[in-house]
Amino acid sequence: MRADRLISILLLLQNHEKMTTKALAKELEVTERTIHRDMEALSAAGIPVLAERGKHGGWRLVDQYRTRLTGLKDSELKTLFLSPSFQLLSDLGYTKDWKEARHKLLAALPNTLQTHADHLWNRIYIDTDSWKQSTQETTALGLLQQAIWEERKIKITYEKANKETSERTVEPLGLVAKGRTWYLIAVSIEDMKNFRVSRIKSVELLNEAFIRPANFNLADYWTESKHQFVQNLPVFEVDVEASPSIIQRLSFSGRFAQVVSTGSPNENGWIPVKLTFDTKQEAAAYIIGFGDQMKIVSPHSLIESVKEIGECALSLYR
Numbered sequence: 001m002r003a004d005r006l007i008s009i010l011l012l013l014q015n016h017e018k019m020t021t022k023a024l025a026k027e028l029e030v031t032e033r034t035i036h037r038d039m040e041a042l043s044a045a046g047i048p049v050l051a052e053r054g055k056h057g058g059w060r061l062v063d064q065y066r067t068r069l070t071g072l073k074d075s076e077l078k079t080l081f082l083s084p085s086f087q088l089l090s091d092l093g094y095t096k097d098w099k100e101a102r103h104k105l106l107a108a109l110p111n112t113l114q115t116h117a118d119h120l121w122n123r124i125y126i127d128t129d130s131w132k133q134s135t136q137e138t139t140a141l142g143l144l145q146q147a148i149w150e151e152r153k154i155k156i157t158y159e160k161a162n163k164e165t166s167e168r169t170v171e172p173l174g175l176v177a178k179g180r181t182w183y184l185i186a187v188s189i190e191d192m193k194n195f196r197v198s199r200i201k202s203v204e205l206l207n208e209a210f211i212r213p214a215n216f217n218l219a220d221y222w223t224e225s226k227h228q229f230v231q232n233l234p235v236f237e238v239d240v241e242a243s244p245s246i247i248q249r250l251s252f253s254g255r256f257a258q259v260v261s262t263g264s265p266n267e268n269g270w271i272p273v274k275l276t277f278d279t280k281q282e283a284a285a286y287i288i289g290f291g292d293q294m295k296i297v298s299p300h301s302l303i304e305s306v307k308e309i310g311e312c313a314l315s316l317y318r
Contacts, residue, residue: 005030006038010047010061018052018060080105081120085128088177091138092145128180143203144184147172151212155204158195165201171210174218178226185218194225236277238287239297241270246293250275256282270295284309 005028012019012027025032039059042049048062081102089095106117140156147154154172159165170186175197177183182197187210237260242250250259256278263272277283284305287294296303 002038002041006042009035009038009042013049013059013061014065018058020058024059078120081117083121083125085126085177087127087129087180091141091177091182093142128177130180138182138197140197140200140203141175141182143205144172144175144197144200147203147205148174151209153206153208153210155206156195156200157202159199159201169206170195171212173212173216176218176222185221187213192221234278236280236283238275238277238283238299238302240273240275240287241266241295241297242273242290243270243293246290247271247273257286272297280305 008028009024012024019027021032021035024035028035039049039051048065050060050062052058052060084098086095089098143154146152153169155167155169157165157167168188170184170188170193172184172186173192174185175182176185176194184195184197184200186193186195244265247262250257250273258276260274260276262274265271275283275286277286280302283302287296287302288306288309296306
C-alpha cells in the first residue's frame with residue numbers, strides 16, 4: 001500500500017539521513033519514478049523533504065525533523081522475534097547479549113503484545129548447523145571483529161587450499177556467514193578478497209588505521225562475489241539414460257550432481273536425463289553408484305573412464 005511505503009520512506013530517511021532516489025527505489029522495490037511521486041506526496045502533506053543535487057546529493061529530511069510513526073505491524077513484529085541462528089551467535093560470542101536484548105525488547109512491548117511475541121519463539125527455529133558436527137576453527141573471529149569495528153589493519157597468516165601458507169597485511173571490512181562457514185572480506189594489496197576464516201592460522205592486530213571505502217556495501221559485494229564464483233565454476237555435461245526406478249533419487253544421490261532436464265521414456269522404458277557436474281571424476285563416481293540402472297550416452301570419454309574404474313575394481317577383488 002502507498003501509505004505504508006510513504007511511512008517506510010520517512011523511517012529510511014530518518015535512519016540514514018540521506019538517500020538517493022535509486023537507493024530508495026531498490027530498498028522499496030519500486031521504480032525511481034514512483035519514488036519521485038511519493039516525494040511530491042510527502043511534500044504536499046507538509047513533510048519537510050529536501051532534494052540535494054550533485055554527486056553527493058539525495059533526499060533528506062529537514063534537520064531535527066523526526067516522525068513518531070513507529071508503531072509495529074503484526075508482520076513486522078514477527079520478524080523481530082524470529083529466533084536467529086544460535087550457532088552463528090555462538091561463533092561471534094553474542095549468545096548472552098542476544099538473550100538479554102530479547103528480554104529488554106519483550107519488556108518494552110505493551111502487555112497485549114508480550115504474550116504474542118513470546119509465542120513466536122516457539123513457532124520457528126533456525127538451525128544453520130550441518131547434521132554432522134562442524135570441525136571448522138573460528139578462534140580468529142574475536143580479533144577479526146575488533147579490527148572491523150575499530151577499522152584497524154591486521155596481519156594474518158593464511159593457509160591456501162594446497163596447504164601453503166603466506167603472511168599478508170589486510171584491511172578488514174566485514175564478516176559473512178555462508179551456511180556455517182565464515183568468510184572475512186578484506187582489502188589486500190588494493191584488491192577486495194574473500195578469506196575463509198577457518199584457514200586463518202594467526203591474526204595480529206596492528207596499530208594502523210585505514211579508511212573504509214565510503215560506498216562499500218557488504219551485502220551487495222557478497223551477492224556479486226557469489227554470483228561471479230558460481231558463473232566461473234567448471235561445468236561437465238553428461239547425457240544418460242536412467243531406469244524409472246531411480247528417477248526420484250537422482251537429485252539426492254550426489255552432492256555435485258545437478259539434474260538439468262529429463263525427457264520422455266524411450267522404447268525400452270528408460271528416461272533420457274541431462275546432468276551437470278563440476279568435474280569428470282565426480283560424474284564417474286556418481287554414475288557408478290547407480291550400477292546397472294544408468295547408462296552413459298555422452299561424452300564418450302566418460303564411458304572410457306567408467307570402464308577403467310570398473311576394471312580396476314574387478315582386478316582388486318579377483
